[in-house]
Amino acid sequence: MTIQIRTLDSAQADFRQQLAHVLAFEAAEDEAIDRAAATILAAVKTRGDAAVLEYTNKFDRLQAGSVAALEIPRAQLLAALEALPASRRGALQTAADRVRAYHERQKIECGSAGFSYTEADGTVLGQKVTPLDRVGIYVPGGKAAYPSSVLMNAIPAKVAGVADVIMVVPTPDGIKNPLVLAAAAIAGVDRVFTIGGAQAVGALAYGTDTIPAVDKIVGPGNAYVAAAKRRVFGVVGIDMIAGPSEILVLCDGSTDPDWIAMDLFSQAEHDELAQSILLCPDAAYIDRVQASIDKLIGDMPRQEVIRTSLTNRGALVKVRDMAEACEIANFIAAEHLEISAAEPQRWADLIRHAGAMFLGRYSSEALGDYCAGPNHVLPTSRTARFSSPLGVYDFQKRSSMIHVSEAGAQTLGKVAAELAYGEGLQAHARSAEYRLK
Ligand SMILES: NC(=O)c1ccc[n+]([C@@H]2O[C@H](COP(=O)([O-])OP(=O)(O)OC[C@H]3O[C@@H](n4cnc5c(N)ncnc54)[C@H](O)[C@@H]3O)[C@@H](O)[C@H]2O)c1
Numbered sequence: 001m002t003i004q005i006r007t008l009d010s011a012q013a014d015f016r017q018q019l020a021h022v023l024a025f026e027a028a029e030d031e032a033i034d035r036a037a038a039t040i041l042a043a044v045k046t047r048g049d050a051a052v053l054e055y056t057n058k059f060d061r062l063q064a065g066s067v068a069a070l071e072i073p074r075a076q077l078l079a080a081l082e083a084l085p086a087s088r089r090g091a092l093q094t095a096a097d098r099v100r101a102y103h104e105r106q107k108i109e110c111g112s113a114g115f116s117y118t119e120a121d122g123t124v125l126g127q128k129v130t131p132l133d134r135v136g137i138y139v140p141g142g143k144a145a146y147p148s149s150v151l152m153n154a155i156p157a158k159v160a161g162v163a164d165v166i167m168v169v170p171t172p173d174g175i176k177n178p179l180v181l182a183a184a185a186i187a188g189v190d191r192v193f194t195i196g197g198a199q200a201v202g203a204l205a206y207g208t209d210t211i212p213a214v215d216k217i218v219g220p221g222n223a224y225v226a227a228a229k230r231r232v233f234g235v236v237g238i239d240m241i242a243g244p245s246e247i248l249v250l251c252d253g254s255t256d257p258d259w260i261a262m263d264l265f266s267q268a269e270h271d272e273l274a275q276s277i278l279l280c281p282d283a284a285y286i287d288r289v290q291a292s293i294d295k296l297i298g299d300m301p302r303q304e305v306i307r308t309s310l311t312n313r314g315a316l317v318k319v320r321d322m323a324e325a326c327e328i329a330n331f332i333a334a335e336h337l338e339i340s341a342a343e344p345q346r347w348a349d350l351i352r353h354a355g356a357m358f359l360g361r362y363s364s365e366a367l368g369d370y371c372a373g374p375n376h377v378l379p380t381s382r383t384a385r386f387s388s389p390l391g392v393y394d395f396q397k398r399s400s401m402i403h404v405s406e407a408g409a410q411t412l413g414k415v416a417a418e419l420a421y422g423e424g425l426q427a428h429a430r431s432a433e434y435r436l437k
């Protein structure tokens, strides 16, 4: 069995156009998905629970009688945790502990305590950091179950101090994944509803009789979830657009090609729309990776998903050298970037845009997906140019603090009044002047 992956060469004159074509989603597909998400959101906004129930029963093939029946009580989460085989439970707990330890660092090092300073005249200025009150975490569940995504979403929220974490997760055909439920128990999720897609995003954004409206929705999902999140932004906060998974491997041509082939599979198996790309300066090595792909694909239970993803969205790219690979990687701004090379740090120093970087031949991206510690909810579709991994900071907000002393009001009042008159805003000017002696 062979897979026809597109091969590109950066020396070709139209390479950049070809690359842009590989990275682009079909615009027509995007529009159709966006229209479908808009229709679902409008229905949820106007008809609440009834619409959530209809869409859930339709898309996830359920026969639920009410949205309330789609809530999983905490006792069921705890029972799922208790019933896990010891090795699974141990792995889940280890992953949770490592994710928590990493995110605790973010709390310390990203200034979660706020700051304040006092000026010579006694005026105090500062910044107060507070957690959000209630967040919705989207855990994908259409084509695969993601216990790891439960940990990645819920743990930073709890580390930030969010009181109320509402999780949504679709359960196609009513199949509840016990590891997902157990992960929710370990991570301290407050409520779980088995709903997904745009209807879940709408329910969390607008609230329904059964599902409480949240302040922010975070978490990855398919293209419908991403489109819905884009549309509800403003009503609620969102973290980023974390869509179909991506891996970009930069390889110097000395890693076992089976390892690289499997790394490419690892993200391709998520979704037909997932994207796996290899950049390498060694043409013969690229052929070896292609041979490994053809050798290994037959053993993959999800080979049809992998095949579609690699055929439609994958690429094996011959580059001039590793420096050029880094330059191209900055353009691609991939969700995951593996630098499988002898001097990974040398190349990492040249990378500015990537959701997460995996350095060296032993850092397989899959380790980051589960248990390395950093978050696996990462910006996709080139949004790593301006977005960051999900983190404690996504569950916090900042308020500015201004405590002006009587002496401070004398100097600031004159400055403010002058500028207010300049803007033609009399009330502003007088408000400042009233405090002048
Ligand atoms: N970036 C990350 O951090 C990260 C992490 C894990 C997974 N992922 C990605 O998340 C995605 C998960 O996708 P998924 O499909 O498995 O689960 P999902 O939960 O995102 O989507 C399933 C839901 O999509 C909706 N849906 C499906 N077909 C529809 C249609 N035709 N019209 C309207 N709605 C429809 C349904 O409501 C269904 O419940 C994958 O692309 C995976 O790569 C990303």
Ligand SMILES: N[C@H](CO)Cc1c[nH]c[nH+]1
Pocket: 146, 148, 149, 244, 245, 246, 267, 335, 369, 376, 377, 378
């Ligand atoms: N690779 C996904 C993020 O793109 C996360 C994940 C969860 N489970 C396996 N992988």
Ligand SMILES: [Zn+2]
Pocket: 245, 266, 267, 270, 369
């Ligand atoms: Zn993955």
